[in-house]
Each structure stands twice: as C-alpha cells, then as structure tokens.
Amino acid sequence: MTVPFVRTAPSPTGYLHIGNARSIMFNWLFAMRHGGRFLLRYDDTDRVRSKPEFAAAIPEDLAWLGVIPDASIKQSERLALYDEAAERLRAAGRLYPCYESADELDRKRKRQLARGLPPVYDRAALKLTAAERAALEAEGRKPHWRFLLDWEEVGWNDLVRGPSHVDCASLSDPVLVREDGTYPYTLPSVVDDVDMGITHVIRGEDHVTNTAVQIQIIQALGGALPIFGHHNLLTTASGEGLSKRLGHLSLRGLREAGVEPLAVAALAVLTGTSDAVRPVASLDELAGLVEFAHVSRAPAKFDEHELEALSARTLHHFGFAAVAGRLAALDIPATEPFWLAVRGNLARLSDAAGWWQVVEGPITPEIADPAFAAAAAALLPAGPFDQTTWKSWTQAVAAATGAKGKALFMPLRQALTGLDHGPELAALLPLIGRDKALKRLAGEAA
Ligand code: GLU
16 A cells, blocks of 8 residues: 555634544544654635634644644645646636626526526536626626536545545536635645645545545646545534534643543544444554444534543553653652552543642541541551551451441541542552551541
8 A cells, every 4th residue: 555645634714623633533543554644734725714823723732632743734825836726727728717796696596496406507607708708807807717527427436435426517616716816625625635645635524525526626637636535524412513613622622621632532533433432542552443444424423421431431541651741740749559549530630639639648537436547547557558558457447346348448538538439548548658647547637
C-alpha cells in the first residue's frame, strides 16, 4: 500500500467538536497505523465566517487529542493556485459564467418544484450569447462561475463504504467561483488535495456527493485521484447532527470538563462500528483497533454518559507513567503507590487532588465512637506499614471488639479519611502512615 498522506481540513468558523474528532482521528490513526503523514489544512476561504481565534484553537485542540500534524497550510494563502486552476477550467470550457441573482435562482427552483421537477440548475447561462453576456455586465452584473458537469455516473471504490457511485446527471453544476471572486470549498479542496499529493481523503458521508463532483474536477484538471473514504456521522442520542452549537461537546468544552482525550478519541472512532467501545492505553493501541470495514452505514449515536464512563475507565487503566507529568502539572506530588491506590476512584484526573489531601492531610476525622477508635488505635501495628498492615490490624480489632463487616470497617474509614467512601484502605493506610493514623483515630485533624 502507498504510504498514506492524509489531511484534516476544518473551517475555522467554530471550535472543533466531537463530530470533527471522528474524522480527525480516523485520519490520524490511519496514518499512524501505516507509517503515513498528516496534513492540517485550514479551510479558511470564507473570509466572513473564519475567525482567528477559531484558527488558533485548532492546533491546540488537536494537540490535546494527541494529534501533531506533520505540516499545515492555509487556503487563504493559496488563492493564486485556485485562480490558476479556475483559469485552466475556463480554457477547457468546463467553467462557465452565470449571472442569475440569488433571488432569480430561488424563483427558478420554486417553479421547478411546483412542476414536480428536481431543483437542478437549468444551465440557462450556457445559452447566453456573447452580446447577452456583455449586456448583463454592462448592467453591472458580475458572473459567478459554474463547473460543467459530465452528466454521467461517477464511481469509486470507497475505503469505508466499498463500491460507490453518484449519478451526476441529477446534480446542479456546482458554483466554483462566487461573483466576488471568492471560492466556496469545492475547488480549493481539490486543488490542495492534488497539489499536496494527498493519497487518502477520509471524511464524513455528508461529502459523498462532493466526491463525485470533485472526481470530475480532478479529472478535468488532469490530477491524480486520491482514494476516498466516507464514514458515517456521529449524531446525538436522538439522532440529530452534532452541530457547532453544542458548546459543551466542543473539544475545549470537554477538556475544561476534565474528560480524558484518549476516551474522546476512542469513543469518536469506535462508536458506530461493530467494535466494542472500550478504554485503550494509548493511541497506538487505538490505531490497531480501527477497521474501516467495521464502520456501519447507520448513524453513529454518540452518548454523553458513555463518554463520562469511558473517560473514568480510561483513567482507571492508566499506569503511573502515563499520568505522572499531568499530576505534577496539577501540583500533586504523587507517587506510583498513591496512583495505584486511588486511580480506580477517579472520575477525573483532578479528583486525585482530593485523595492526595486525604493521604497527606490535614483532614478532619469523623469519630462516632471514641472508645472504639481508641481500642483500634491501641492495636495499630508498629510501622512501617505495608499492604498487609490493614488486614492484620482489622483482624486484631475484630477479635478485640467483636465488630465485623461494615461496623468494623466504616468507623475506621471515617476516622482515617474523614469520608465514608474511597479507595481500598489496604492501599491507603501505608500512604497515610502510622503517625497520622494514630492522630486521626484520636480525633485530631492531621
Ligand atoms: N472543511 C470541510 C469540512 O469541514 C472539509 C471536508 C473535507 O474533508 O474535504 O467539512
């Protein structure tokens, strides 16, 4: 197989969200798995809606997911290439000027629909004579430019969906150049994919029709066709598309909420496949799980609660090395035994701070029965404590007091941690240590 060169091509008109993460991760993991490269392309030809703050957020959000592009380009800096391609299409008779206003086009569509016809552009502008065009331009009209489609079926072997085809006879000739000379997405995308030597275009199935059109444009420009793959889209649980308005599902929103990026990546690509959504230890592992052949045609329903749960389970599986740097960044001077003791109790990494406080103190112990606590304190083994201390101590306390089960463990937990839930005390007790344990059993804040 050719070494892949893939791209992600977000428009900086909003923050990246979980739906974008699906495409991004399919591309990134595909490149990882096959030793390929990954291009970040800013689809920023829409000058009005593109915003610098959204553009600046894109590489940050990608980095959070673990995606570090090998190269990046901005379409706004490549307009000369699009001008040149448009000129070649004009010269080849594949790009023709049209003068209808938006209102006129709208009226045409309504008339077609009223007569039961598909609302396809009727190519009226193709029939204009040079004199008619000159007259329209003398009126001050500026043309927009449409690509003359071949009215034939375009087929390709889709990386995800298998043999695919679209009948271009049922499509309107697409506008490639607006009347103000700006470019909608279609032509710049083709020019860049060909110019950069993109080998695989992997994107959402909302682009299937674009692909047919773009294949014709690439052929008209004499470029090499990439392989196309279209995956199903993530939807909300009720089946709606994920739009940029769902702010809390933006990658930044998820980051701020403390969701694990690896869980976002796993859920983004495993939802809507025949593979179980499950925690992974690394993107490498995830790359080995992604099979395009397992991606379903049905919408992939994204479940926020599942993300929460997967995020927690992802944390629970991390070894200390995977989180040591992040714990340090949270000002938690954690050790491996501490991590192994508490990881199973975390919903978010930042929750580790609370357990660090429990271990380091001071905490306020909760003592319902001071006599019981004193009896237990008297039986605390000599230090240093290890993983077996808890068992031998509680056996001794049970023998001396007759307490068992919850009546034995809960008062000890409340005294030692000030809480009635938490990690295994067998693991916590050695971290708390003998001195603090004695103080806490005596009801002192320590
Ligand atoms: N800017 C387009 C989008 O975000 C890119 C689509 C493509 O990958 O070609 O939908």
